[in-house]
Amino acid sequence: MTPAAMILSSAIWIALVVLGLAFLLTVRRVVIGPTLPDRVVALDMLVGIVIGFIALIAIRTGFTLYIDIAISLGLVGFLATVAFARFILARGGRAPAPPQPADFVPAGLVPTAQSPKPSGKRKAEPPAPPRRKKSR
Amino acid sequence: MIELVLAILIATLILVGAAFALVAAIGLNRLPDVYTRMHAASKAGTVGSGLMLIAVGLHAGDVATLARALAGFFFFVLTAPISAHLLAMAALKMGYPLASHTVRDEMQNHREAI
Amino acid sequence: MITFLLSLIFAVIWVAVTGSASVQNLILGFALSTFALWIVREEASGQAYMRRVWRIFSLLMLFFKELALSAWKVAVLVASPRMPLKPGIFAFPLTVDRDFEITLLASLITLTPGTLSVDVSADRKLLFVHALDCSNVDATKRDIAQGFEKKIIEAFR
Numbered sequence A: 001m002t003p004a005a006m007i008l009s010s011a012i013w014i015a016l017v018v019l020g021l022a023f024l025l026t027v028r029r030v031v032i033g034p035t036l037p038d039r040v041v042a043l044d045m046l047v048g049i050v051i052g053f054i055a056l057i058a059i060r061t062g063f064t065l066y067i068d069i070a071i072s073l074g075l076v077g078f079l080a081t082v083a084f085a086r087f088i089l090a091r092g093g094r095a096p097a098p099p100q101p102a103d104f105v106p107a108g109l110v111p112t113a114q115s116p117k118p119s120g121k122r123k124a125e126p127p128a129p130p131r132r133k134k135s136r
Numbered sequence B: 001m002i003e004l005v006l007a008i009l010i011a012t013l014i015l016v017g018a019a020f021a022l023v024a025a026i027g028l029n030r031l032p033d034v035y036t037r038m039h040a041a042s043k044a045g046t047v048g049s050g051l052m053l054i055a056v057g058l059h060a061g062d063v064a065t066l067a068r069a070l071a072g073f074f075f076f077v078l079t080a081p082i083s084a085h086l087l088a089m090a091a092l093k094m095g096y097p098l099a100s101h102t103v104r105d106e107m108q109n110h111r112e113a114i
Numbered sequence C: 001m002i003t004f005l006l007s008l009i010f011a012v013i014w015v016a017v018t019g020s021a022s023v024q025n026l027i028l029g030f031a032l033s034t035f036a037l038w039i040v041r042e043e044a045s046g047q048a049y050m051r052r053v054w055r056i057f058s059l060l061m062l063f064f065k066e067l068a069l070s071a072w073k074v075a076v077l078v079a080s081p082r083m084p085l086k087p088g089i090f091a092f093p094l095t096v097d098r099d100f101e102i103t104l105l106a107s108l109i110t111l112t113p114g115t116l117s118v119d120v121s122a123d124r125k126l127l128f129v130h131a132l133d134c135s136n137v138d139a140t141k142r143d144i145a146q147g148f149e150k151k152i153i154e155a156f157r
Helices: A003-032 A037-060 A066-091 A114-123 B003-031 B034-060 B061-094 C002-018 C023-039 C047-079 C099-110 C137-156
Strands: C089-094 C115-121 C126-131
Touching: A003 A037, A003 C089, A037 A066, A037 B003, A037 B034, A066 B034, A066 B061, A114 C115, B003 B034, B003 C047, B034 B061, B034 C047, B034 C126, B061 C002, B061 C047, B061 C099, C002 C023, C002 C047, C023 C099, C047 C137, C089 C137, C099 C115, C099 C126, C099 C137, C126 C137
Parallel strands: none
Antiparallel strands: C089 C126, C115 C126
């Protein structure tokens, strides 16, 4: 084994361990993440870490075709995140509020409660579940 | 000799990329709210995976692969801010709260308008 | 002359990207780039175009510098034991007004140290930016206005 190959393979091993650790930490955030956007951010991050894994495997095996796989995975991850963002917007009002300290919501930060327009609209409607209807 | 230098360069890129990914994951767990977590994921995460892709391109040692790896890197750098921006906007519009020690929020007067 | 030089450069890039360095491929690349340059012949003639290319290039360089810096800053912040965090949202008054420029500026801001663009106000006068460190907002605003925004205006006006 030449020194160059040795350096490379040990670097790949260390990086695999580090990435594995990062993966586990991100999965922790996906599992406990108190809100939906938290989970989406963590899922986005997972895609990035998996791209790192794919790159390492590409170097280990020497198949450069893995680059295309990584790029397509990145594309899918981007589209998934965009779709999730649209979903968060379309779903409307906040899901059951996560248990948080009382000072967590600074005064005046909940927009729909005091804004005159949406609340006026909501009064006209029959008692519906708290979600805003948007045309998009 | 050149082989050794190249190997060291690739190893450095791999290790730095992995370290950035780890830092982003730690940040994801330590930071207090969605918006600050987005900072960690969109910057350190993108740079981490991008560096590793460039390492693959260098390792393959031919121009076509390097060009593709660079194209992939550009692609990630282009898409990361867009998805982060979209998520932040969606979360803010839907009223997900900022962390308790947020020092200023100049947007709250405008939030009814959007 | 300059068109010829540009198509030669584009042909070489074409060969590099397609990955087969044969004469036929070079000729094909040359033909393609000549055709592409012929389409944009109005814009691509003369000194102004070259200056603009150079400015876009310098914007790109600034961007990569800031990207590296920003990843490093986030890393240092996260790794420090106490995390001196002062997050907040500030409103950045926009000078640029075209859609494309606002989009570009917002994306660039997202990838720079400690800032993340969140939204544009309805009248497109304000860009709302979430920052990790809001202790000196005026300095941050000044940095953006004299860095990216100035360069964008130089490059695309």
